[in-house]
Amino acid sequence: MEILVCVKQVPETSKVEVDPVTGVLKRDGVDSKMNPYDLYALETALRIKEEVGGTVKVISMGPPQAAEVIKEAYMMGADAGVLLSDRKFAGSDVLATAYTLSQGVRKMGNIDLILCGKQTTDGDTAQVGPEMAEYLAMPHIANVIKIEKIKDASLIVEMDMPHMVEVAEIQCPCLLTVEKDIYQPRLPSYKKKLSTKDWDISMFSLHDFADQNEKNYGLNGSPTQVERIFPPAVNIDKEIWTGAGVELADKLTSKLKELKFV
Amino acid sequence: MSRLIVNQEAVNALQINELVKLCPFGAIEEKGGKIEVNAACKMCKLCVKKGPAGVMKFVEDEVPTIDKSLWKGVAVYVDHVDGDIHPVTFELIGKAKELAAKVNYPVYAVFVGHNIADKAQELLHYGVDEVFIYDFAELKDFRIEPYTAAMEEFIKKVKPSTLLVGATTIGRSLAPRVAARFKTGLTADCTILDMKDNTDLVQIRPAFGGNIMAQIINPDHRPQLATVRYKIMNAPERLPERKGKITPCSMNTDTLHSAITVLQVTKKEVEASISDAEVIVAVGRGIKSEKDVAMIKELAELLGAQVAATRPLIEAGWADAKRQIGLSGRTVKPKLIITCGISGAVQFTAGMNQADRIVAINQDPRAAIFNVAHYGIVGDIYEVIPHLINNLKEKH
Ligand SMILES: Cc1cc2nc3c(=O)[nH]c(=O)nc-3n(C[C@H](O)[C@H](O)[C@H](O)COP(=O)(O)OP(=O)(O)OC[C@H]3O[C@@H](n4cnc5c(N)ncnc54)[C@H](O)[C@@H]3O)c2cc1C
Numbered sequence A: 001m002e003i004l005v006c007v008k009q010v011p012e013t014s015k016v017e018v019d020p021v022t023g024v025l026k027r028d029g030v031d032s033k034m035n036p037y038d039l040y041a042l043e044t045a046l047r048i049k050e051e052v053g054g055t056v057k058v059i060s061m062g063p064p065q066a067a068e069v070i071k072e073a074y075m076m077g078a079d080a081g082v083l084l085s086d087r088k089f090a091g092s093d094v095l096a097t098a099y100t101l102s103q104g105v106r107k108m109g110n111i112d113l114i115l116c117g118k119q120t121t122d123g124d125t126a127q128v129g130p131e132m133a134e135y136l137a138m139p140h141i142a143n144v145i146k147i148e149k150i151k152d153a154s155l156i157v158e159m160d161m162p163h164m165v166e167v168a169e170i171q172c173p174c175l176l177t178v179e180k181d182i183y184q185p186r187l188p189s190y191k192k193k194l195s196t197k198d199w200d201i202s203m204f205s206l207h208d209f210a211d212q213n214e215k216n217y218g219l220n221g222s223p224t225q226v227e228r229i230f231p232p233a234v235n236i237d238k239e240i241w242t243g244a245g246v247e248l249a250d251k252l253t254s255k256l257k258e259l260k261f262v
Numbered sequence B: 001m002s003r004l005i006v007n008q009e010a011v012n013a014l015q016i017n018e019l020v021k022l023c024p025f026g027a028i029e030e031k032g033g034k035i036e037v038n039a040a041c042k043m044c045k046l047c048v049k050k051g052p053a054g055v056m057k058f059v060e061d062e063v064p065t066i067d068k069s070l071w072k073g074v075a076v077y078v079d080h081v082d083g084d085i086h087p088v089t090f091e092l093i094g095k096a097k098e099l100a101a102k103v104n105y106p107v108y109a110v111f112v113g114h115n116i117a118d119k120a121q122e123l124l125h126y127g128v129d130e131v132f133i134y135d136f137a138e139l140k141d142f143r144i145e146p147y148t149a150a151m152e153e154f155i156k157k158v159k160p161s162t163l164l165v166g167a168t169t170i171g172r173s174l175a176p177r178v179a180a181r182f183k184t185g186l187t188a189d190c191t192i193l194d195m196k197d198n199t200d201l202v203q204i205r206p207a208f209g210g211n212i213m214a215q216i217i218n219p220d221h222r223p224q225l226a227t228v229r230y231k232i233m234n235a236p237e238r239l240p241e242r243k244g245k246i247t248p249c250s251m252n253t254d255t256l257h258s259a260i261t262v263l264q265v266t267k268k269e270v271e272a273s274i275s276d277a278e279v280i281v282a283v284g285r286g287i288k289s290e291k292d293v294a295m296i297k298e299l300a301e302l303l304g305a306q307v308a309a310t311r312p313l314i315e316a317g318w319a320d321a322k323r324q325i326g327l328s329g330r331t332v333k334p335k336l337i338i339t340c341g342i343s344g345a346v347q348f349t350a351g352m353n354q355a356d357r358i359v360a361i362n363q364d365p366r367a368a369i370f371n372v373a374h375y376g377i378v379g380d381i382y383e384v385i386p387h388l389i390n391n392l393k394e395k396h
């Protein structure tokens, strides 16, 4: 099976704050890592390959530094990787990101299965996968909790639904977004790190794509616009209590009684 | 077309240095005495606004404007499995009514499934003007292609200006597919929605992975799509009488084919969920080790409460993922929540600030949790909670 995993580089922590006076973003030079949810997608791909053979490729869209997450994927066992990087992709919202990734996928030739993480820890929309599937005219199933069976040209999977679990068979080529905990992701191997350190990462930019119309990418290809950013609201109807532990506990006990919770 | 333009002539080494430092995304680099903007650029325009004057310029060409008057109404997707309507639907109808009233629009519901006509009656008790029903055998189970095809039919026929979708597992799969089909914007997990006079939907949600709220609009495309989680909005009162009408819709069923076959549907075991709890004790990184969770559990037991946690604790494996409150966890609306050693990041508070009473215990008086708390207790959980447990035990 030819499998492609979408991986994104995200900031290590959420150390971003907005200056309440100037309304300006303050982002320290934070470290980056692979979106933790994508580790599950990659692990799923590697298990499928181990079972039925094939190749596992990874694709990522981001700045040149995002090549790091592709290297990380190599250390876990991916066979090849592509980075989509271009200044013209800057400012992409979900629609533009999904479109750019779909253009990248089209450049890669035959793919039977695309796997995405459930969501990213920075964008956190869980929308890029389904939108990509639409652009690639593939069926998709989101929130896959289990791969039950891998057939020649289809997969039987379990998906998580509100109050239900559904078992469904989906024809390839298709896209799945996988839940956290579907399989425990393996650790990157030191041996693989050494053996893959000179591996190539294919770089695609806008002029490698079939659609080279700049209006479909980056800020220009993004229908949503951030109009303003602001710190969260403050509740003004509040009491602040200070003092010793015992005092505070007693005060809280009385309050809970007054509110009839005890 | 919009672009960032660098006026290389007007820039000196000092200014380059200033710009490199200014960019929060590390997107500005110095290459051979010139400025280079790399692919990390998020087009935040900070370099234009705060950088040395005249160096960075943002140019914007005219964007083709759409005729917004061709798109009318606020529509709600009826989230259901087998005709069992998910309560988030009623909450969204409540919000849709508020938004629609501002611009004098009708409120629609779109119900896609099989054998659902009688179930649609219920929606009329909540003040929907018109329910559009797509009832076909192919739509019995949720499968992405036929459901998207039915939604496409609905949007082309009714031309709603706004479409609200519940952020359930179904809604989170369907809404992006529909948005991509119409090449329009979609904002996930909005916590506040409002309507401008010009019918642009104001969508507010925590963003950029920080303690920040972002206000997002979709001014040049219709329909405007947003998803909202369960328990974020308030459901309107159910009226004894029914209002509005039900419109069964026909469509070409050739488009309802699917590459997915549903083999089996099983009900999940219902477990006591934090979403339905009346009292919650939530714990964060203020606890020092896993064994201290026992103290929190004891407090919860004494109060008849459910235990919930912040994301770092879930990630550490100290609590089950189902107990996570927040943007990427669950939304809760209990009568009382006591947060213990939680800093109050907006991604956490987005999931609990609708609680009736919020008590926060944190030793840092500047912790953001005190911004949402009704009773802010500045103290050490290791001092306050054991005493509190003793007090409550005496009462029993
Ligand atoms: C896209 C995205 C989505 C996210 N989604 C979620 C989500 O759904 N849910 C979630 O919870 N987080 C989420 N987060 C993470 C969130 O931003 C915060 O990092 C997290 O909520 C912090 O958890 P915390 O308050 O337990 O830990 P910290 O921020 O480390 O706070 C610990 C607090 O405990 C206090 N403390 C320490 N010791 C004591 C003591 N002895 N007594 C009293 N107080 C003490 C400290 O003063 C501090 O304020 C998300 C982040 C991102 C980027």
Ligand SMILES: Nc1ncnc2c1ncn2[C@@H]1O[C@H](COP(=O)(O)O)[C@@H](O)[C@H]1O
Binding pocket: A005, A006, A007, A008, A009, A035, A037, A038, A041, A059, A060, A061, A062, A094, A097, A101, A115, A116, A117, A118, A119, A120, A121, A123, A124, A125, A126, A127, A128, A129
């Ligand atoms: N820039 C990107 N490059 C590669 N994959 C991505 C990118 N953004 C999102 N994805 C994929 O889409 C999933 C959902 O992302 P999101 O919609 O941002 O929550 C992620 O888990 C990734 O698998």
